[in-house]
Amino acid sequence: MPTRIHPLLIAFTVVVYLFLLGPLIIIFGASLSDTTYLTFPPQGLSLRWFENIWEISAFRRTIVTSLQMAFLGTLIALIIGIPAAYALNRHRVSLPAWLSTLFVLPILVPEMVIGFSLLRSVTVQMGVPVWYALLIGHTLLVIPYVIRVVSASLASFDFSVEEAAISLGSHPAKTFFTIVLPNIRSGVIAAFILSFITSINDVSVSLFLTGPGISTLPIQLLAHMEQFFDPTIASVSVVLMMLTIVVMIIVERTLGLAVVAK
Amino acid sequence: MKRLAGWMLATPATLAIALLLVIPVAGTIGMTFGTPGQGDWGIVQPYADFFASNFRRRVLWRTFEVAGYVTVISLAAGLVTAYVVARCPAWTKSVLVVLAVFPLLTGVIVRSFAWLVLLGREGMVNQFLIWTGLIDGPLTMLYTPGAVIVAMVYIFVPLMVLVLVGVLENIPEDLLQASSSLGAGPVASFFQVTLPLAVPGLIVGAVLVFTASFTSYATPALLGGTRQMMMGTFLHQSAMVRFDWPGAAVVAAIMLAVILATVLVMTRLAKRLNPMAT
Amino acid sequence: MPRLKTLTLSSLSTLALLAAAPASATTFTISWWGFNGDKLQEIIVNPFQEMCGCEVVFETGNNGDRLNRLQMRSGAGVDVIYLTDSYSQTGIEQGLFQPIDPAQIPNISELYEMAQAPQGEYGPAYTVGRIGLVYDSARVNPPITSWNDLWREDLAGMIALPNITTTTGPMVVLKAGDHAGVSAYEDQDATFASLAELVPNVVTNYNTGSEMINLFSTGEIAVSMTQDFTLNPLRAAVPTVEWAALEDGEIAVLNTINIPTGSENVELAHQFINFVLSAEIQQQLAEQGVDAPVNTNVTLTDEQAASWTYGEEAIGRLQRIDYSQLNPARNEWLDLWNETFGM
CATH class of the missing domain: 3.40.190.10 (Periplasmic binding protein-like II)
Structure with a gap:
């Protein structure tokens, strides 16, 4: 019960929450300002800076590219990651111990190092076109999340159900799709969402891999900030925040908020 | 057949990471080594050159400093907040955790940008300080290590809260009840029961925040500027602006080494300090 | 697994559409x-x-x-x-x-x-453009009339210089040499010692013209060195900005x-x-x-x-840079610059 906690600690916590959420409210306010410069509280209310996002072709293009990378990257990661997670759980004995460490490498190795290394090897040495190199980078980034989250889901799955189905004559592959997958559904969805958000927000890898005409939203935001320090940056931020809220609502509806705490 | 099945399922992911991560990164590390016999240090000459440069040593040290401050402050703020949140009733706790995690999902640029606006000479912090009469004219707060630290703390406290709420929740309630029934007040219980049990989790949180802030790019780039270079921004400048790829590779390799060392040491430490480990 | 299938199918088709669009x-x-x-x-x-x-x-x-x-x-x-x-x-x-x-x-x-x-x-x-100094006349008094004014004590914490990695960066070094009365190509020590004296006046060094304009418009700086193409947008952001009339001449x-x-x-x-x-x-x-x-x-x-x-006459008055000398020197100056400003 909160009454057992010293009021000073509660006060401190309130301050921390104000600290965490305050700036976001300020950005929200600044995005609505009818001025050409950033100011809070907003002077005059207007949605023009939201309209401006759509008018700038660079933003339109990079939003599309970011969505492409997030969707495709996550999809590919799911396609190769779910079997890997399954193998780690089901066939643990026949796989070396270092494999799970290998799968976690993209999180362990600093993103800046990954981005630079991919630029050297994939873009320059192998001559892979920008769009594909970017996709490779984003897929790599999210593989560990897919494998970890799906693994966690599989860990609480009772494999005896699967074995029973197989012993009754069901083909192993079909059993996977009809028995295992539906039961780890929440894990797959969580993995999808986590990966999607990671990819959309990525800076360090995209920084090295973007090229003429092909860039992602965060990188474009950085470029825009350099050129124009106007409320468009605030409105793009608000759009990203809205996207996050939508995602969280989806999570809440399908899995319950408790999943976030895990 | 069973043995092969495991490998077949794991192969695509293994290949993807081996070919697209391990080999490129190994290549980067490989290019950091010079030729034997060149200079006084032979194949590690490029590293010797790095450490011989005053500027580069300063960049490395500054990165350690900033990451260190950020980790300690986030740990403290996160621990207190997590302690309070973990003690709230279930529904309040869920809401509070969601509120704490929400900023985490909005991306580093949005959150660094917020401080770019707040800490400017015409920003709200200056306006507030002038209004309270604490200062006469605006202070320059941007492009200082302090600005980078504040913004990074802002970015990592949610992560710390998320990790620590989980850690504190896992501490069995009956241990604390036992402690209080033996006469220990809340403070004593905290320091003698809760904290020691939370240490492994604290270490995990600290490692996450330290490694992320050590390798950060966007926040130092936006709030530190060119006079406050850190390893991340220096790597970018070396690779993409100066086109000094051998130099950039050395920076990358050192960054990787620091991270790996931190993770290894801290994982060992966490295992040793875990009173509940079998 | 209908959900997964629909998700896959819809993503693939959307992306196919997206990819097909601008060809x-x-x-x-x-x-x-x-x-x-x-x-x-x-x-x-x-x-x-x-x-x-x-x-x-x-x-x-x-x-x-x-x-x-x-x-x-x-x-x-x-x-x-x-x-x-x-x-x-x-x-x-x-x-x-x-x-x-x-x-x-x-x-x-x-x-x-x-x-x-x-x-x-x-x-x-x-x-063709010129490189010179700009300052916010509302905050800088007396006005700037010489490259040497950069070293003025009343300009502490008010300047942003172009970073050494930009076009104009190396010219800062040349001017620091002039300030010390030496050639930057010949006496690096004196030149960089002179540059070090500038440090208290410099808030940060900018990488792009637009960054410089932002720094002016948010009030972070009041003086900078830049090319004249930035003058119009700069004045639009901060009307009190002036192009300094430099008695010691500008660079072409x-x-x-x-x-x-x-x-x-x-x-x-x-x-x-x-x-x-x-x-x-x-x-x-x-x-x-x-x-x-x-x-x-x-x-x-x-x-x-x-x-x-x-006009031919105005152009004739500008100082020309010998890039065959400057470009190689620039690489040497990179680290010295970082040691001056980045420590």
């Missing part, structure tokens, strides 16, 4: 700074797209960024590249450009002589357009260069505050000419 005719890729993007779009890009029936795409960034990327791609990936003369000199030395065919660019004959072939058989200059800068060796649309590239050098386009660019004209058939009123380097 139009030829793509013409321009590499430039991105500064004044909206005006360039209006004055140059839209009319050119109509003329050629092609789609124009950009690579943006500062000189170093874009030249490095061009080198990474071994000269391929863009059709024309805008660079300042010191960087196009480097590009030429690196073998990244192809000689232009003056026969395909008749408008070259209308240019000032110094702009026609500034770097031999390679691209022409499309604008020529911006060039070149065709990389890997250009896929060489003929179109020549057409483009001819287009942007035409009196019409140069007139519009000058009147709209984008670039100073080098086409002799452009006439500006005194008011319009005020913020530009305009």
Whole structure:
């Protein structure tokens, strides 16, 4: 019960929450300002800076590219990651111990190092076109999340159900799709969402891999900030925040908020 | 057949990471080594050159400093907040955790940008300080290590809260009840029961925040500027602006080494300090 | 697993649609700074797209960024590249450009002589500018009249200098040498000692012109060193900004357009260069505050000419830089600069 906690600690916590959420409210306010410069509280209310996002072709293009990378990257990661997670759980004995460490490498190795290394090897040495190199980078980034989250889901799955189905004559592959997958559904969805958000927000890898005409939203935001320090940056931020809220609502509806705490 | 099945399922992911991560990164590390016999240090000459440069040593040290401050402050703020949140009733706790995690999902640029606006000479912090009469004219707060630290703390406290709420929740309630029934007040219980049990989790949180802030790019780039270079921004400048790829590779390799060392040491430490480990 | 299937199918089809969308005719890729993007779009890009029936795409960034990327791609990936003369000199030395065919660019004959072939058989200059000092007259008193004023004590914490990695960065070093009464090429120690004296006055060093303008508009700085093309947008953001009347003279800068060796649309590239050098386009660019004209058939009123380097006489008064000396020195100065400002 909160009454057992010293009021000073509660006060401190309130301050921390104000600290965490305050700036976001300020950005929200600044995005609505009818001025050409950033100011809070907003002077005059207007949605023009939201309209401006759509008018700038660079933003339109990079939003599309970011969505492409997030969707495709996550999809590919799911396609190769779910079997890997399954193998780690089901066939643990026949796989070396270092494999799970290998799968976690993209999180362990600093993103800046990954981005630079991919630029050297994939873009320059192998001559892979920008769009594909970017996709490779984003897929790599999210593989560990897919494998970890799906693994966690599989860990609480009772494999005896699967074995029973197989012993009754069901083909192993079909059993996977009809028995295992539906039961780890929440894990797959969580993995999808986590990966999607990671990819959309990525800076360090995209920084090295973007090229003429092909860039992602965060990188474009950085470029825009350099050129124009106007409320468009605030409105793009608000759009990203809205996207996050939508995602969280989806999570809440399908899995319950408790999943976030895990 | 069973043995092969495991490998077949794991192969695509293994290949993807081996070919697209391990080999490129190994290549980067490989290019950091010079030729034997060149200079006084032979194949590690490029590293010797790095450490011989005053500027580069300063960049490395500054990165350690900033990451260190950020980790300690986030740990403290996160621990207190997590302690309070973990003690709230279930529904309040869920809401509070969601509120704490929400900023985490909005991306580093949005959150660094917020401080770019707040800490400017015409920003709200200056306006507030002038209004309270604490200062006469605006202070320059941007492009200082302090600005980078504040913004990074802002970015990592949610992560710390998320990790620590989980850690504190896992501490069995009956241990604390036992402690209080033996006469220990809340403070004593905290320091003698809760904290020691939370240490492994604290270490995990600290490692996450330290490694992320050590390798950060966007926040130092936006709030530190060119006079406050850190390893991340220096790597970018070396690779993409100066086109000094051998130099950039050395920076990358050192960054990787620091991270790996931190993770290894801290994982060992966490295992040793875990009173509940079998 | 219907849910997963629908998700996969819908994503794949959406992406197929997205990918199929812009596959139009030829793509013409321009590499430039991105500064004044909206005006360039209006004055140059839209009319050119109509003329050629092609789609124009950009690579943006500062000189170093874009030249490095061009080198990474071994000269391929863009059709024309805008660079300042010191960087196009480097590009030429690196073998990244192809000689232009003056026969395909008749408008070259209308240019000032110094702009026609500034770097031999390679691209022409499309604008000439000067590098000088700008200051916010509302915050700086007395006004700045000399390069030496940068070292004034009352300017503590008010200056942003161009970073050594920019075009104008190395010129800061040259001026620091002048301040110490030595040649920066010959006496590095004295030069950098002089530069170190500047440190308390400098808040940060900027990487792009637009960054500098932001620093002024948010009040972070009140003095900077920059090229005159930033003056109009700077004044629009901060009306009290003045271009310093320097008694010790300003530095000349020529911006060039070149065709990389890997250009896929060489003929179109020549057409483009001819287009942007035409009196019409140069007139519009000058009147709209984008670039100073080098086409002799452009006439500006005194008011319009005020913020530009305009006229043979004005150009003659500027200090020229010998890039064959500066470029190699720049690499040496990089680390010394970082040790001065970045510690």
